[in-house]
Amino acid sequence: MNLTPAIRQGLAAALAAYIVWGLLPLYFYALTDVPPHELVGWRVVFTIPVCFGIIWARGQATELRAAFADLRLLGQLLISALLIGSNWLIFLIAIKSGHVLATSLGYYINPLLNVLLGTMLLGERLTKPQWMAVALAGMGIALLLAGAIETLVVALSLAITFTAYGYVRKHTQVSAVNGLTIETTLLLAPAVIILVFAANSAEGMSLLRGGQTAALIAGAGLATAVPLMLFATAARALPLSTLGFVQFISPTISFLLGVTVFGEELDKTRMACFTLIWAAIALYSWDMLRRSRQTPA
Secondary structure: OOOOHHHHHHHHHHHHHHHHHHHHHHHHHOOOOOOHHHHHHHHHHHHHHHHHHHHHHHOOHHHHHHHHOOHHHHHHHHHHHHHHHHHHHHHHHHHHOOOHHHHHHHHHHHHHHHHHHHHHHHOOOOOHHHHHHHHHHHHHHHHHHHHOHHHHHHHHHHHHHHHHHHHHHHOOOOOHHHHHHHHHHHOHHHHHHHHHHHHOOOOOOHHHHOHHHHHHHHHHHHHHHHHHHHHHHHHHHOOHHHHHHHOOHHHHHHHHHHHHHOOOOOOHHHHHHHHHHHHHHHHHHHHHHHHHHHOOO
């Protein structure tokens, strides 16, 4: 792959995004006393001012107004907003229920789904070793049908929603910050409804508890906006298969956190699944490295 300035910028953005995402279980684990649906609502509410602040600083208000006036673009971003909102909710439910390893597996599967999507819809071609890698990953996923169906449901739900989100955003002609601003604005109405119900519940609104909980909830805007904008930048600059390759960083961090910090158990079925996924990643990575060395400078 020829590392043009755009490709280098895309790789840097992807690396930063995936490192932040890999560490997010630590952040949201500190908010496990906040119901997942309420936390999604707060993520939307606090992401919007971050986005508008960046737009104001960059002087992109005119571009944002033009984007809001494009009905076709709004339709695309409505789809991506629903996909990322669903992904957030699934992720937070998994963290709250102690399934960090399942989230890790989902984001290991995601790059391989990117590869398949790039092949089927974008005309990207895979080599035989890459097809073998996809087959190994499929075997690993199939193992979960026998002994860890809950892990499979969480992992596939995360992988499918985020793969689809990446595909839609790659083909949506809008800048990263404007796109995220419109996505969160489109999600604002349901977020407010969720928070109104939360305020009227027996537990009350979590933000009003003050202290660390309130600070972390408010900080969720930055934790949400920054990596997503980095990802959107990377998605537009990199081939889908390359984007998937870099994403292996995030689930590796989450896997290590799940085993060490959160103390989740790796039974034989899950261990066998992860082993097959890692073998697939190793094979795919080796093939990419081999082909890059064969490409003339």
